[in-house]
Amino acid sequence: MIGLNHYLILSGCLFAIGMYGIITRRNALLMLLSVELLFNAANLSFVAYARYRGDLTGQVFVFFTMVVAACEVAIGLAVAILLYRAQETLNTDEIHSLKG
Amino acid sequence: MNEAFFFYVFSGLTLLAALYVVLTKNPTYAVLSLVAAMFSLAILFVLLHAYFIAAVHILVYAGAILVLFLFVVMLLGVGREETASRSQTLYRIFGGWVVLGFLMEIGLIVKAVSGTGGASSPVLAGTIEAVGRLLFTRYFLPFEITSVLLLVGIIGAVVLSRKESV
Numbered sequence: 001m002i003g004l005n006h007y008l009i010l011s012g013c014l015f016a017i018g019m020y021g022i023i024t025r026r027n028a029l030l031m032l033l034s035v036e037l038l039f040n041a042a043n044l045s046f047v048a049y050a051r052y053r054g055d056l057t058g059q060v061f062v063f064f065t066m067v068v069a070a071c072e073v074a075i076g077l078a079v080a081i082l083l084y085r086a087q088e089t090l091n092t093d094e095i096h097s098l099k100g
Numbered sequence: 101m102n103e104a105f106f107f108y109v110f111s112g113l114t115l116l117a118a119l120y121v122v123l124t125k126n127p128t129y130a131v132l133s134l135v136a137a138m139f140s141l142a143i144l145f146v147l148l149h150a151y152f153i154a155a156v157h158i159l160v161y162a163g164a165i166l167v168l169f170l171f172v173v174m175l176l177g178v179g180r181e182e183t184a185s186r187s188q189t190l191y192r193i194f195g196g197w198v199v200l201g202f203l204m205e206i207g208l209i210v211k212a213v214s215g216t217g218g219a220s221s222p223v224l225a226g227t228i229e230a231v232g233r234l235l236f237t238r239y240f241l242p243f244e245i246t247s248v249l250l251l252v253g254i255i256g257a258v259v260l261s262r263k264e265s266v
Contacts, residue, residue: 001104002103002104002107002147005210005213006107006111007144007148008206008210009206009210010111010114010115010144012202012203012206012210013115013203013206014114014115014118015202016199016202016203016206017115017118017119017121017122017199018118018122019195019198019199019202020122020195020196020198020199021121021122023191023194023195023198024122024188024191024192024195025122026187026188026191027127029127029169029172029173029176030127030130032169033121033130033131033134033169034121034122036134036161036165037118037121037122037134037137040137040138040141040161043141043153043157044141044144044145047145047148047150047153047226048148050148050150050224050226051148051149051150051223051224054222054223054224055224056224056226056230056231056234057234057239059150059152059153059226059231060231060234060235060239062150062153063153063156063231063235064242064246066156066157066160066161067246067249067250068246068249069160069161069165070160070164070165070250070253071249071250071252071253073165073168073169074168074253074254074256074257075253075256075257075260077168077169077172077257078256078257078260078261079260080172080176081172081175081176081261082260082261084176090176093187
């Protein structure tokens with residue numbers, strides 16, 4: 001029988017994979033992609049709790065998370081394009097104009 | 101037992117796709133693999149009786165967000181591989197340790213709370229009607245505020261991507 005713990009472990013593994021991506025990726029675009037993995041790990045645990053607690057509030061929160069994710073992607077990709085126009089690269093090791 | 105079968109198949113698929121997203125060198129493959137991960141996650145949502153969320157998940161993520169990502173990947177031409185430098189291996193080691201610690205923490209937490217939260221609660225189907233009713237009654241104010249957030253997102257994206265503003 002599949003219980004809440006199964007989904008929580010899956011969600012935790014997804015979150016860990018996303019975190020590994022954010023740490024190891026040097027391309028700003030692919031870091032944003034890893035952030036999407038983190039969002040989805042959180043969504044999965046929200047939905048799992050909604051199912052096993054018999055309360056739909058978790059699903060409402062997933063709805064809000066999706067709105068936030070959509071906004072984040074729109075702004076983040078616009079910033080990435082600007083960054084590429086200004087610096088000719090998206091490698092976060094080469095972008096250091098904010099460094100003093 | 102059917103539920104268990106589908107859970108294991110699609111959770112394995114999700115994890116494999118997510119790993120490929122993180123490990124592949126080619127950004128285009130990473131985006132496409134994330135699409136696969138989104139689809140198998142949507143199937144897991146269906147298993148959890150969250151039908152509305154599953155449909156919206158496919159529409160918003162696979163249909164909108166990842167297409168946007170693909171546009172930008174193609175536009176910027178970041179198809180070339182990232183060069184492996186010394187700092188890259190350093191980041192990999194650091195990331196590996198962080199992930200290891202995180203997984204151990206999850207194991208401890210799950211071990212501590214296992215047994216609580218049985219499957220005795222009634223199954224609530226997350227249909228459009230049920231979720232919509234909740235959205236327009238108890239969570240009406242947050243729902244309206246998200247529209248402001250979307251407006252801010254639209255204006256922000258338009259202002260940022262204008263050529264003159266650079």
